[in-house]
Amino acid sequence: MTGEPIGGQRRAVVVGAGIAGLTAAIALRQRGWQVEVLERATAVGPAGSGLSLWPNGLRGLDTIGAGTAVREQALSATEAGMRDTSGRWLARTDIAAVRDRYGDLVMIHRTELFDILRGTLGAGALRLGAAVRAVDITGNGVRVQHSLGTSDADLVLGADGINSTVRELHWPGAPGPIYAGYTAWRAIVTPRAPVRSGGETLGRGERFGIAPLRDGRVYFYGSANLPADAISPDGELTELRRRFGDWHDPIPALLDATDPAALLRHDIYELPRIAGYARGRIALLGDAAHAMTPNLGQGANLAIEDAITLAALLDRHRDIPSALTEYDRIRRARVEPLQRLSRRMGVALQVSPAPAVLLRDVILRLTPPSVALRGLAPALTWEPPR
Template sequence: MRAEPTSRRHAVVVGGGIGGLAAAVGLHRTGWRVTVLERAPAPRESGAGISLLTNAQRCLDRLGVGPAVRAGAATMAPGGEGLRLSSGRRLQPPADPAFLRAHGLSLAVLTRPALHSALREALPDGALRTGTEVTRVLDLGDGAAAVCRTPGGEHVERGDVVIAADGTHSRIRAVLWPHLPPPVHSGHSVWRGIAEGVDGATEPGGSTWGRGLEFGRMPLGADRVYWFAVANTPEGLRHPDEHAEVRRRFGHWHDPIPALIDATPAGRVLRHDVLELAVPPPSYASGRIALLGDAAHAMTSDLGQGACQALEDAVVLAAALAGDEDVPRALARYDEQRRPRAGAIAEASRRMGEFKLTEHRWRLLRRNARMWRTTPRESQRGLAGVGDWQPPALPGPAPTLRGEPR
């Protein structure tokens, strides 16, 4: 392993999820020394699927890991075969292939562990430290620091900047803005699973809406299909058998939904409440400390943009810090560039969830009528506004992956 010079600027990243790893890769790519502090005792290896729209794929390309990610991903057209009702009746047709080609729009579908692995492999050995809980951060004026707790005791990790990518329940966000309301329950929960031994090669993907319910499916390879199911539920509600609950709610819907549920191992259905930051922080930066990903803008899953926006954050942050030796000024520029877009997408995601998951009879009828009347041009314009986004370029060579010559 090549030793890294200690004279380089040092970034301390709190959180080893998608956003934190991506930020570390971007900074490493631009010449920073990086340390990622992850509370979990080991790298994350669990999780179902994830879809990345073109805006996120372009960010991965900037980070140098796009080809590796796409090599292990399935590709589908955004929206798949279109939108249907639970009976199978079509609400909206598929997107126009010519429009998708003109804007380069596609979805890369892979497992979350595969994405985590690709990002970790782009980091230098030793950059990721697991089993390290950050209890507080300090802005020292000429630097920043994270106070860490490990099984071996407490220590301080100093750097030129601290990046808080510590998730929806960010401890650092709460310290920076103690009067900011905590995340709230969006009103719904999501189940995720991977159907195995099915014909994933010909699965076009698609979404289906019901009364306060949604089911989405995406190809994940030759013999696997990733699916998610959403329902309006009270916060904290759990069932002894979540697989059986999904079958109860969605098992009578149109094909291939029942077969996908049945082809999913019962013990691998994941469920979690969907939380969001209803009141965003007044800034994504404070001095030498920056918020990133869910710590900055936890949003509902209704547009599938949570991880995508974290990847956008990572590239914009890396570009801002690469282009300015003054860290607070660079972070102010990052906030100026990211907060309007991420905030608008979070708000659009919230509105979409309220619209598509309505249970009121008359609102349901109006929802369906509106979708029938919506022209493909209108739908595609919104899709392009989210997905056809260009990240800034990053200076420096692409990161070398482990196992390749350095």
């Protein structure tokens, strides 16, 4: 297999139109690649949840010209930290200090981020309803067979999520997703009274997070230690009220503003370490490579980093397999420690026995804010490759 492109212009097939896939497609298209994005769903852009974009993710979006639009549509974080169920602060995050040291931190509706990425990508690249069936190595590239036909490329990127088809086809011995031990509910609501303060409230084996968005909307999530596939016999909103209805304000008001039909519930899974993110002319990005628990708020940001890093390395190395080898080395060294940290945080924050809860809360109260601020550095100091 040579490193030369098929027919002159280099071609890439991106499998999956999530954050990683769209960002990678934009970055490659801006560099002159012919890009085709195959998405099995018939619509792109999940509704009903928000996400945090930290300074590292925003730097990545700036490199593809999407950062300004994101900041215009997002709400800058104002107040955050951790409380107990009565509302008393256990630890407060100095958002101004985070911004001064590391850069912007914003919250955005997922649908709005997808709209921005689609608009930046432009027309003609995205193909919906294209379920991938095979990814075959050919003499001078890769052939992708999907429900809409066949696509030939120099490069295939698997950005198709935690249950990646590309990973299943070309990493056959890789372990599958494992359950983290807790489930999560999510919704976006518009409460009657404005909510200006965000953060997370910690209980015994339960958490409730609040993140204000633009235009008076609020994204919230709740989590609880439960077996996988547990059923809420009286409905999900009733279950949330039972668990969180007597916690501090504005949690009851947020639950009162919730439409049961718009409430999402997903068990939390993560991907164990796999043996590399790249093989030949095929690479994995985002959750397809390193799905992690959401405790650091870094999933979307690391997906953006993957895409930007890969595009830069493909500029640096004309030979595609060489570029992917370096991508694998750089990204695994970057991501795997954060995966482990997020897992440990989840264990600590979801503790249930009363002595462990007491110890956790005491540690949070006694940790100096300056120590917590320095602790963000491993995640937030990333810079796009030149």
